[in-house]
Amino acid sequence: MSIEVRNLTFTYAPGMPDETLAIDDISFSIADGQICGIIGHTGSGKSTLLQHLNGLLKPGSGEIYIDDACITDGKTKLVDIRKKVGLVFQYPEYQLFEETVAKDVAFGPKNLGLDAEEIDKRVRDAIAVVGLDYEEVSEKSPFELSGGQKRRVAIAGVIAMNPKILILDEPTAGLDPTAHAEVISMVKDIHEKLGIIMIFVSHNMRDIANLSDKVLVINEGKIALEGTPREVFAERAFLQSMGLDVPPIVNIVKKLEEKTEDFTTEALTADEAADEICAYINKQNR
Amino acid sequence: MIRDITLGQYYPGKSVIHKLDARTKIIGTIAFIVELFIVNNFWGFLIAAGAMFAVIGVSRVPLKFIFRGLTAVFVIILFTFVINLFMVDGRVLWHWWILTITYEGLRRALFMAVRLVLLIIGSSILTLCTKPIELTDGLEKLLKPLQKVGVPSHEIALMMTIALRFIPTLMEETDKIIKAQQARGADFESGSIIQRAKNLIPILIPLFISSFRIAQELALAMEARCYNGGSGRTRMNEIHFKKKDMVAAVVLAVFLGVVIASRWI
Numbered sequence: 001m002s003i004e005v006r007n008l009t010f011t012y013a014p015g016m017p018d019e020t021l022a023i024d025d026i027s028f029s030i031a032d033g034q035i036c037g038i039i040g041h042t043g044s045g046k047s048t049l050l051q052h053l054n055g056l057l058k059p060g061s062g063e064i065y066i067d068d069a070c071i072t073d074g075k076t077k078l079v080d081i082r083k084k085v086g087l088v089f090q091y092p093e094y095q096l097f098e099e100t101v102a103k104d105v106a107f108g109p110k111n112l113g114l115d116a117e118e119i120d121k122r123v124r125d126a127i128a129v130v131g132l133d134y135e136e137v138s139e140k141s142p143f144e145l146s147g148g149q150k151r152r153v154a155i156a157g158v159i160a161m162n163p164k165i166l167i168l169d170e171p172t173a174g175l176d177p178t179a180h181a182e183v184i185s186m187v188k189d190i191h192e193k194l195g196i197i198m199i200f201v202s203h204n205m206r207d208i209a210n211l212s213d214k215v216l217v218i219n220e221g222k223i224a225l226e227g228t229p230r231e232v233f234a235e236r237a238f239l240q241s242m243g244l245d246v247p248p249i250v251n252i253v254k255k256l257e258e259k260t261e262d263f264t265t266e267a268l269t270a271d272e273a274a275d276e277i278c279a280y281i282n283k284q285n286r
Numbered sequence: 287m288i289r290d291i292t293l294g295q296y297y298p299g300k301s302v303i304h305k306l307d308a309r310t311k312i313i314g315t316i317a318f319i320v321e322l323f324i325v326n327n328f329w330g331f332l333i334a335a336g337a338m339f340a341v342i343g344v345s346r347v348p349l350k351f352i353f354r355g356l357t358a359v360f361v362i363i364l365f366t367f368v369i370n371l372f373m374v375d376g377r378v379l380w381h382w383w384i385l386t387i388t389y390e391g392l393r394r395a396l397f398m399a400v401r402l403v404l405l406i407i408g409s410s411i412l413t414l415c416t417k418p419i420e421l422t423d424g425l426e427k428l429l430k431p432l433q434k435v436g437v438p439s440h441e442i443a444l445m446m447t448i449a450l451r452f453i454p455t456l457m458e459e460t461d462k463i464i465k466a467q468q469a470r471g472a473d474f475e476s477g478s479i480i481q482r483a484k485n486l487i488p489i490l491i492p493l494f495i496s497s498f499r500i501a502q503e504l505a506l507a508m509e510a511r512c513y514n515g516g517s518g519r520t521r522m523n524e525i526h527f528k529k530k531d532m533v534a535a536v537v538l539a540v541f542l543g544v545v546i547a548s549r550w551i
C-alpha cells in the first residue's frame with residue numbers, strides 16, 4: 001500500500017462570490033506502514049485534503065494514486081475506494097445512530113455486502129482493536145457511553161470495514177486528558193496490530209512528534225513543510241510564524257540551549273530530552 | 287450541494303435595498319407574494335419579473351448567488367411542473383399510453399413553475415438583503431399591534447430569527463453527516479424508493495440529536511446572558527422609517543397598481 005497525491009487543487013463553490021481555494025497544488029506521498037501526522041491552522045485545508053483521499057470530494061485538478069492505481073480518473077468505483085481507505089471524521093461520535101453499539105459498528109461492513117458471519121467477526125475484532133470489551137458494550141446504546149468510549153465506537157465502525165489506509169481527522173479534539181491519552185494509545189495499538197498506513201490530524205504537537213514517521217504542515221492550502229518530525233520541528237521560527245508550535249518539551253530544551261554555553265539538543269520527546277539533560281549533567285560533574 | 291440552499295442567508299452589502307427599513311422590505315415581500323397570486327396572465331409575470339430583477343440589480347447581490355438557491359429546490363419545481371402538465375383536462379396536444387398533455391395543462395404547468403421560481407427568488411431577496419437581527423426587529427414591530435389581542439409578537443419574532451439563523455448551521459451539519467455515512471459505505475443514490483427512505487435513517491437520527499444539542503446549547507447561552515423574554519427589553523439600534531422608505535412605498539404602490547391592472551390585458 002502507498003498513497004501518492006500529485007498537484008491536487010480544489011476550490012469550494014467555484015465561480016461563486018464566496019469561492020474558496022481550499023487546496024492549492026499539493027503533492028506528497030506516503031509509504032507502506034507509515035504514520036503520517038498532519039498539522040496546520042484551522043481552515044488551512046486539512047479536512048478538505050483528507051476527504052479527497054477516499055473520494056468524498058472530487059479534485060478540481062490533480063491525481064491521487066493508491067497503490068499505483070489512480071482513484072481520480074472517474075473509472076474507479078467509489079465502494080472500492082472506501083473499502084481500502086477508511087476515513088474517520090472529526091467528532092465521529094455525532095454519526096452514531098443505531099440502537100446498539102454492535103449494530104452501529106456493523107453498519108459499514110453491511111454496506112460492503114458481507115455475509116452475517118463475516119460481519120459479526122469483523123464487529124468483534126474492531127471493538128477489540130479500539131480497546132473496548134465486546135461483552136460489556138455490544139448490546140448497550142451508543143448514547144449511554146462516555147465521550148471517549150463513543151469516539152472509540154465510531155472509530156471501530158470504520159475499522160470494521162478493514163481499510164488498508166486509516167485516516168483520522170482530529171481524533172482527540174474535545175476530549176478530556178484521560179480520554180485523550182486513551183485515544184492516542186489506541187492509535188498506537190491499531191498501528192502495531194494492523195500495520196496499515198495511518199494519517200492523522202492533530203493540534204497536539206507532542207502527539208505528532210511521538211507517533212508520526214512523517215509530518216505534513218499545511219498552510220493556506222499549500223504544503224509549507226514536509227519531513228520527519230525532527231526535520232519539521234527543527235523549523236521552530238517558521239512554524240511559529242504560521243501560528244503553529246513545536247512540542248512543549250522542545251521549547252524547554254531550546255531555552256536550556258540558549259541559557260547554557262555548551263548544551264546542544266535535538267530532543268523531540270520527553271525521553272530524549274531527559275537523556276540529553278542527564279548526559280549533560282554527568283559531563284558537568286565529571 | 288446541500289450548501290447551495292441560499293434561503294435564509296444574508297449577503298452583506300451597502301445598497302439602498304440593504305439600507306431600507308426591514309418593515310418596508312417585509313411588507314414589500316408580502317405584497318410581491320400576494321401579487322404573484324393575483325396575476326392571471328404571462329404579462330403580469332413579466333412585469334413582476336422585471337421589477338424583481340430591477341430590485342436585484344439595485345441590491346448588487348450577484349445573480350449567480352441568487353440562482354444557486356434555485357438549484358436546490360429544482361426538484362420541487364420540476365415535480366409541480368410535471369404534475370400540472372399531466373393532470374389537467376382540455377384540448378389534447380400530445381397523447382401516449384396513459385399520458386396526455388393538454389394545452390391547458392401546459393399553460394398551467396408553466397404558470398406554476400414561473401410562479402414558484404418568482405416566489406422563491408423574491409422571498410430570498412428579503413433575507414439576502416436584511417440582517418437576521420433587523421428582520422426580526424422589523425417583524426416584531428409589525429406584529430406589535432397584535433399583542434393587544436394576545437399574539438406573542440416577541441416570541442414569534444425570536445423563533446423566526448432562531449430558525450433563520452440555524453438553517454445554514456443545520457445544512458452544514460447535514461452535509462457532514464452525509465459525508466461521514468458515505469465514508470462508511472452508505473449509498474444514498476440507488477435503490478427503490480422504500481430502500482432510499484430507509485437509507486435516510488443514518489442521516490436523520492444524528493441530525494435530530496445534533497439539533498437537540500444545538501438547541502440546548504443555545505438555550506443555556508441565552509439564559510447565561512439573562513434572557514427572560516420580551517418585556518422590558520430595549521434595543522441597541524432602534525429602527526426608523528426614513529425618506530428612502532417613503533420612496534420605496536410609492537414605488538411599491540405603483541408596481542402593485544400596474545400588476546393588478548395587468549389582469550385586464
Ligand SMILES: Nc1ncnc2c1ncn2[C@@H]1O[C@H](COP(=O)(O)OP(=O)(O)O)[C@@H](O)[C@H]1O
Binds near residue numbers: 040042045289
Ligand atoms: N463545505 C464547504 N463549503 C465551502 N467552504 C468550505 C467547506 N468546508 C471548508 N470550507 C473552507 O475551506 C477552507 C479549508 O477548510 P478545512 O479543510 O475544513 O480546514 P481545516 O480542516 O484545516 O480546518 C476553509 O477556508 C473553509 O472555510
Ligand SMILES: [Mg+2]
Binds near residue numbers: 046047048090169
Ligand atoms: Mg478540519
